Amino acid sequence: MKFPTKHQYTFPKVETQIHPLLKLASHSLLVSEATSLLYDKTSKEICRFIADISRTYAGRSFADGEWSWLNDNCRVNILPHCIHTMSICC
């Protein structure tokens, strides 16, 4: 018997393990609509701090080489990669 190659291998589908509760509850009942306090003063203060620190961070001056080990693969590519891929692989 040969082991499957990576191209032949199929991941087990999540649906093969159906949780019993899933059959009992309707989807809409399971979706919680927990609400956050939008635009409260504390949240705005936190956001103001983050905006300030983002401005500080963007204004930093790095000597040559200090960015080197976080190379193009991270700053330039990884974030868009994550945004593109994580939703389908996790």
Next chain:
Amino acid sequence: MPCKYLAALHSYDVDLLLESYSCLFRSDASYGIVSGTYADFCDSQRGAVIINGILCDVDTWLDFTMLSPDLYLAMPDIGKPYGVEFGANLISPDICRHDYHADKLFKLAGDIAQTGSVILEVGGGYGGVVYQFMKRDISRKHGYIIIDLFETLCVQYYYLTSCGITVEFALDGCIKQNTSQVVLVPSEMAERIDIKVDIVYNCNSFSEMAVSTVQNYFDLINKKWLPRYIFHQNSDVLLLYPDSPRHIEIVASKFPIDKAYKEVYRTLSPWAGGSGRYREYLYQRE
């Protein structure tokens, strides 16, 4: 499609940031750092898969931790989380795994030093693991450092601060010895972290980095930080997207862990998500 969150952050627009963060679990501020998306969750078929995973995770969590869901699994009402109502609690897609990992980290930290250890997490998501960790570390005796992309550190800052946890940025990577704070460090500054680290933790991101980036992290782990434990969950066996020009992958068995670290165990990850490709590893320095 442009990311509204990144645009808000890079334009320093406070109101737009507030708009993103106040519903961060449903906005693109959390894209890539929560399992699934809110759009998937609202879809009847894809949502059923996510809900099924949450229910399976709750069973696993109850079995493995034997703790009270009321104490540990309730999501705080920050950022409009979504999930399954279980008893009086809202259970989000990731919280069972976060809490299980936090429980392990807390026990390892206690084994190393009752007076206080330092945990270093590479890639902290929205801050879910450290939040669960802090539920246990009530007296705040352990330090917790998160290294991440700056944009994600800002999400963690918003979430953790809103949860009442004291958080500080170390934009230059300089952290005082024996810190007992949650400290956020941009990944560019990782090599400047110059304090004793007891545990390095990573979940699902080493295996999505370029080989050179993983090598740099393990150079720091193996030669500089020298933690007693490396605890991580990552993908192994095969590359899920071997031909993708967009998705970088390195399997866990290729991580350059120094021979000074002995494998304590490896096991299949018990948590839903990742189509079964994740494994959990613990290494100890001899």
